[in-house]
Amino acid sequence: QVQLVESGGGLVQAGGSLRLSCAASGRTFSSYAMGWFRQAPGKEREFVASISWTSGGSQYYADSVKGRFTISRDNAKNTVYLQMNSLKPEDTAVYYCAATSNFYSTSLREYDYWGQGTQVTVSS
Secondary structure, three states: OEEEEEEOOEEEEOOOOEEEEEEEEEOOHHHOEEEEEEEOOOOOOEEEEEEOOOOOOOEEEOOOOOOOEEEEEEOOOOEEEEEEOOOOHHHOEEEEEEEEOOOOOOOHHHOOEEOOOEEEEEEO
């Protein structure tokens, strides 16, 4: 079992920045690729970014956030981050981190463990 707890969400103006954190506990964090997903009201949960097992590992992004968001991980701290810059109102959503035993994945179906989510609201 892996327990995931997100933090860092909040209200920010368009153009601003936030950094989300996801702290993991339980089984070996470095054995899991990590992902961030988001779900806006009335919409399906969608992929945002993922990073493979190692710190500094391969990173993958949704086209909608490429160049603005950066995913990273610190295996010594059992934490994955999502740095979000140049935020837009359409980035408003609940953001979830998740863990998968695959090398990486952009599909939410392949993630085994999920956090409870953190709200990000971007005002125009």
